[in-house]
Structures are given as C-alpha cells and as structure tokens.
Amino acid sequence: MQWTLVIPLKPLAQAKSRLADTASEGLRPGLALAFAQDTVGAALASPAVRDVVVVTDDALAGRELAALGARIVPDAPRAGLNAALAHAAGAARAVDPRCALAAVNADLPALRPHELARVLDAAAEFPRAFLADAAGIGTTVLTAVPGRELLPAFGVDSRARHRASGARELGLTGVASVRQDVDTGEDLRAALALGVGPRTAAAAARLLTAGQ
Ligand SMILES: Nc1nc2c(ncn2[C@@H]2O[C@H](COP(=O)(O)OP(=O)(O)OP(=O)(O)O)[C@@H](O)[C@H]2O)c(=O)[nH]1
Ligand SMILES: C=C(OP(=O)(O)O)C(=O)O
Incomplete structure (x- = not known):
C-alpha cells in the first residue's frame, strides 16, 4: 500500500517553544524549519x-517544503493541530477519495525512509493504527486505510487517546527514528545520537557556534 502523508506545521515563529532553553528565539524558527525539511x-x-x-500557514516553510515536493495546504480552520490535520486529510481525499492516510509530526529529524516504510506496512493491516513516540506518552504516526477517517487526537496524552479511539497501537521494534520526535533539548540530543538529516545537522552546528 502507498500512503498519502499529512504533516502539520505551526508558523515557525511559534514553533518549538519547549526548546527555549536549548535554542534562542533567533535560532528556533530555523531549527523548526530544519526538522520539517528533514522529516519531509x-x-x-x-x-x-x-x-x-x-x-501550514507559514509562507517560508511552505516555499521550502514545496521545493522538496510537498503539496502545501493552508491551515484554513486555524483551530489547532487536530483541526489542521482533519482539514489536510479532507484536501487529500478531495483529490483521491481512496487514498490511505498517515498523519506524521513535522519534528522527526532523524527519520529514516525504510523505518517509516516498516511502520506504514504494519499499519496497513488495521483500519486505523498509531505509533507511540519515544517518550511513550505521545504519538508520531496515526494512520487510516481507504474508507476510514483519520480521527486525529494528537496533543497531551495522545497515545492513550488514540488507543481509546480504537486505533491499533503498533508494537514494532527497530523503528527508533520514527518514534524520536524533538520537543526538548534532551530529545534533540537523542535525535543527534540516532543521526539527523542534513538540514538539522547544519542547524545544530549553528547552535554550537552560537554557544548554545
Ligand atoms: N498546521 C498546524 N500545525 C500545528 C498546529 N499546532 C501544532 N502543529 C504542529 O503539530 C506538531 C506538534 O505540535 P506541538 O507539539 O503542539 O508544537 P511544537 O511546535 O512541536 O512544540 P511546542 O511549541 O514546544 O509545543 C508540530 O509539527 C507542530 O508544528 C496548528 O494549529 N496548525
Ligand atoms: C502533538 C504531539 O506531539 P508533541 O510530542 O510534539 O507534543 C503528540 O504526541 O500528540
């Protein structure tokens, strides 16, 4: 099965607020963009x-991610993460009503293409499925096969909420790069240890140069 991914991204100036102690306000938007570029x-x-x-409603991120090959949909509902995802899912199904959908966070800078394929291949066995994040509290991937709605419940305790919604939790091992979202300085160190993509590597080097 081949999947259509929907990836939400806040305006960069507001993104990654929990990295405030790791990256200054001047460097944080560039870091958030780098995570999104490496994820996409x-x-x-x-x-x-x-x-x-x-x-996303971020013009710069929209241009940069379109240049990589993503389709950009404005965050028309402006009502938070889950409304944005439902809107993007609708936009995808307006083009192909039978597409398989996967919501994926924009902050997976260590993502490896073959690990993502393992997750999506496993998800194809269930109407809706999800992968918990490295911290074991959140979610990095939520899927819905053709004919099923995504019903996203990302945010606080999303692992428990996706489980309660009837989605099947994927208990895969060996997919650390798909689980490693980056919200904190500690997460960034863990992602760097796994090996990040080229834009995040460059942005992290700028942090070091700036003495942060
Ligand atoms: N389009 C869109 N994306 C969102 C919205 N809220 C969050 N996101 C994205 O959803 C993912 C998870 O978001 P959060 O954890 O809430 O925010 P974050 O920027 O990653 O981190 P914090 O600012 O530290 O909470 C990230 O990819 C965000 O950019 C929204 O209202 N609209
Ligand atoms: C929104 C989520 O991600 P984050 O860890 O970025 O808050 C989530 O896990 O549901």
Whole structure:
C-alpha cells in the first residue's frame, strides 16, 4: 500500500517553544524549519509514501517544503493541530477519495525512509493504527486505510487517546527514528545520537557556534 502523508506545521515563529532553553528565539524558527525539511525529505524518499501534504500557514516553510515536493495546504480552520490535520486529510481525499492516510509530526529529524516504510506496512493491516513516540506518552504516526477517517487526537496524552479511539497501537521494534520526535533539548540530543538529516545537522552546528 502507498500512503498519502499529512504533516502539520505551526508558523515557525511559534514553533518549538519547549526548546527555549536549548535554542534562542533567533535560532528556533530555523531549527523548526530544519526538522520539517528533514522529516519531509525522508518521508518523500520512503518506498511506502506516495505523496506528502503539509498543512501550514507559514509562507517560508511552505516555499521550502514545496521545493522538496510537498503539496502545501493552508491551515484554513486555524483551530489547532487536530483541526489542521482533519482539514489536510479532507484536501487529500478531495483529490483521491481512496487514498490511505498517515498523519506524521513535522519534528522527526532523524527519520529514516525504510523505518517509516516498516511502520506504514504494519499499519496497513488495521483500519486505523498509531505509533507511540519515544517518550511513550505521545504519538508520531496515526494512520487510516481507504474508507476510514483519520480521527486525529494528537496533543497531551495522545497515545492513550488514540488507543481509546480504537486505533491499533503498533508494537514494532527497530523503528527508533520514527518514534524520536524533538520537543526538548534532551530529545534533540537523542535525535543527534540516532543521526539527523542534513538540514538539522547544519542547524545544530549553528547552535554550537552560537554557544548554545
Ligand atoms: N498546521 C498546524 N500545525 C500545528 C498546529 N499546532 C501544532 N502543529 C504542529 O503539530 C506538531 C506538534 O505540535 P506541538 O507539539 O503542539 O508544537 P511544537 O511546535 O512541536 O512544540 P511546542 O511549541 O514546544 O509545543 C508540530 O509539527 C507542530 O508544528 C496548528 O494549529 N496548525
Ligand atoms: C502533538 C504531539 O506531539 P508533541 O510530542 O510534539 O507534543 C503528540 O504526541 O500528540
């Protein structure tokens, strides 16, 4: 099965507020963009991914991610993450009503294309499925096969909420790069240890140069 990914991204100036102690306000937007670029780049290189829709109102991120090959959809509802994802899912199904959908966070800078393919291949066995994040509290991937709605419940305790919604939790091992979202300085160190994509590597080097 080939998947359409929907990836949400806040305006960069507001993104990654929990990295405030790791990156200054001047460097944080560039870091958030680098995470998104490496996430989208790896996703588009995955054999299980047909296309990527990014839902964002950020003009710069929209241009940069479109240049990588993503379709950009404005965050028309402006009502938070789950409304943005439902809107992007609708935009994808308006083009192809039978597409398989996967919501993926924009902060997976260590993402490896073949690990994402393993997750999506496993998800194809269930109407809706999800992968918990490295911290074991959140979610990095939520899927819905053709004919099923995504019903996203990202945010606080989303692992428990996706489980309660009837989505099947994927208990895969060996997919650390798909679980490693980056919200804190500690997460960034963990992602760097796994090996990040080229834009995040460059942005992290700028942090070091700036003495942060
Ligand atoms: N389009 C869109 N994306 C969102 C919205 N809220 C969050 N996101 C994205 O959803 C993912 C998870 O978001 P959050 O954890 O809430 O925000 P964050 O920027 O990653 O981190 P914090 O500012 O530290 O909370 C990230 O890819 C965000 O950019 C929204 O209202 N609209
Ligand atoms: C929104 C989520 O991600 P984050 O860890 O970025 O808050 C989530 O896990 O549901």
